[in-house]
Amino acid sequence: MNESVRMVVVLAIIAMVSAGILAQVYEVTSEVIEENAARALESSVYEVLPGSTAVNIVRVSPHDLVVDEPKEMREKEERTTLIYEGVDGEQIIGYAFVGEGNGYGGTVRVLVGVDQKTDQILNVKILDHAETPGLGSRIEEDGFRDQFKGKSVQDPLQLGEDIDSISGATVSSRAVSEAVRSGFDQASAAYKGGN
């Protein structure tokens, strides 16, 4: 066989075998990976909405999602707010939402649980962050997160007003308050119709 033809053939065979093996592995693992992610989020919802025994996922979009235009469809999909409703039997305990803020090392994602009756924050959980260990990572500590408890959507939720920042970690603290603020506005408007 010609040298250059052989090169192409060998490389192609290696690539094809590799792709085949990886397709098999992906098939096996992708289901587990998705299940893990879903379960992790669900257990976080139980943490921020204590007393819940089941979680309902509610999709709230500003308009109906039946659009023929794929591009428009995608835009609306992006603006769809996912609300996690914690229920105990018939009774709705509250709702939880995910908020995002820009931290020092990347996006900070928080999960916030809100009481159905009082509309006050029950708990805030940091889902993931890439803040500096020992400084920004202290946003995970109870002392900081507990400041959000009992706040409602009318409160400013601003650093220096009703939230104290962690010394040496202003950017990370602001990321959390921003994440809660923006998520709260969106979720409360979507879920409770702005009242």
Add this chain to the structure above:
Amino acid sequence: MALGKDFIRGLWEENPTFRIMIGLCPTLAVTTSAINGLSMGLATSFVLVCSSALISLVKRLIPDKVRIPSYIIIIATFVTIVDLYMHAYLPGLHQVLGLFIPLIVVNCIVLGRAEAFASKKPVLASALDGLGMGLGFTWALTLLGLIREIFGAGSAFGFQFLKEGTTTLGIMSLPPGAFITLGILLAVMNMIAARQKAS
């Protein structure tokens, strides 16, 4: 006996981290704790053993001019397998090690052993060489991670021995701590090697 030598070499004499000093990027980045160092080392060891053995097996079939791309595809396949399985069954660890698992593909230890050893030697010798190098890398990373964890977080393998809230040397968990620890360890290793030579 020659096979035993292939295995032993990577552990000390040609230890990738302390003697040859290659693959330092993950070494410095992931060793914030002993567990992280250990898992990164084991993941790399798996890739090293599998890719070295397979490359040695197929070395005669691969034309010389396309050997590097071929090796990279083989290595990348094993790395992706590790990445997917880790994501599925060890999600906590996967989140911590994050980007550094896919980056094993470009870890020069793996390609270095393929090029320098597996492409010339028989299968069993190549696998043992990969295992030795991998375990050499593993103990180096674990030691580095353990020292940084003890001083930076007051714990060892996740076991907290200092009361929570005790002031620790935070710098040890940060990138400068990695350089400082590696520098000191290299000095110690060089000293030991020099003494061995002298005696």
